[in-house]
Every structure is written in C-alpha cells, then in structure tokens.
Amino acid sequence: IRILMDNVYEPLDNFSKFLLELKHWDNYVSDQFFTGEYCNRLKGRHTKEFVLNTYKVISKLKELLDEVDVGKFCMCLQSFQQMSKILSLNFVDEYEQVKDLLSQNSTITENSSKQDIASTIFELYDKHCEQLYLYGGWSFMNRSGVEGDYVGETFYLHNLKHYMPHMMRYTYENNGFGPAIFTMEDFEYKNYTSKQEMCCWTNG
Secondary structure (H helix, E strand, O other): OOOOOOOOHHHHHHHHHHHOOOOOOOHHHHHHHHHOOOOOOOOHHHHHHHHHOHHHHHHHHHHHOOHHHHHHHHHHHHHHHHHHHHHOOOOOOOHHHHHHHOOOOOOOOOOOOHHHHHHHHHHHHHHHHHHHHHHHHOOOOEOOOOOOOHHHEOHHHHHHHHOHHHHHHHHHHHHOOOHHHHOOHHHHHHHHHHHHHHHHHOOO
16 A cells, blocks of 8 residues: 555555554554555554455545555455455354345345355455456565566465465365364463463562
C-alpha cells in the first residue's frame, strides 16, 4: 500500500488517518507507515484487525486511488481474507461454521452432506488461492521486487499455493478436521500466560 501511494501525499495522509480508526492501531504504529519506515512495530493484533476489516480497506483504497492502480491488489486482499477464514476453521464440513463463506448462489444448504460441504470449501480455497498467487506474484508477494518474477516468490505464497491444499484435504480425509488444528495460538497463549504468572505472582 505504501508503494502504491509513494509520493502522493494526500491519499497517504488520508489512509494513515483511516488506519487510526482500526482497533489497536495508534499513531505509534501508523507513523511508520506514513514515513515509509520498516513496520517493525506491527504486532499480530494489528494484522488481525487489518484482515478483519479488509472490505473497509478495499473501499478506502478505491476511494483514494485509481481502481486501475489498485484493482489487482484489492483482489489479493479479498482473496487473502477469505483464505484466512478457511484456514481458521476447525471443521470444514459443518454448515453453521462455513455458511458465511458460501456465495449467495451456492447449492450448499444445511441439508447437504458433510462431504459436499467440505469439498465446496476446498474448491473455494483453491479459487481464492489461485487469485492470490496470480495477482500477489505480480504485485507484492515476491522477494526480488521485480513485478511478475515468480522465481522470487515468497515461501509463504508458495506454501499457500502448493502445500496447504493437499494438507487440508489429507487432514480432513484422514482425521475429519480442518486446518485450524495446526494453529500455534493456544500454545503461544499458554506460554505467554505462564510467563506472566511467573513474573507477577512469584519471586522469580
């Protein structure tokens, strides 16, 4: 986003103010974005809030910049948000958990079989992943900095495209679970909590 707005002061200033409207975002974080510094102040809570508000971000970008300039990037953001939701599912075959991901013209209903629901979710992931891989590789998800250089694709993008689809299907077919069972959040939370306990309630 910073590159798209480089040397264009007014949109840059407006978007910086927009970031302040997001939960957890403050001047300490947004100032780095505004000045073009490396964003080492960003934490997980900032990224999560940004992803949760993807549609607001896209709307703001299209308001501030020409859609020709930001169209592909906005498609990347939208696909990444949908993929993030799928990757956060513990179960991919329960209608109540996945109904918000389904399009209005989807044939999947609460009466559909679990296998059909899961297959639809996997196909949805593949669709968004293909879009992210195509446009992400042509914009910001490559290490070389050269637009369209797939040799320089990030490992993160490579993993989402070439490994996660197989891992999700394998995990579901063999165990009946979704990809969220691999998250480290529970471990990190317990690790953080135990450290806080030691720090606040002991002499250690």
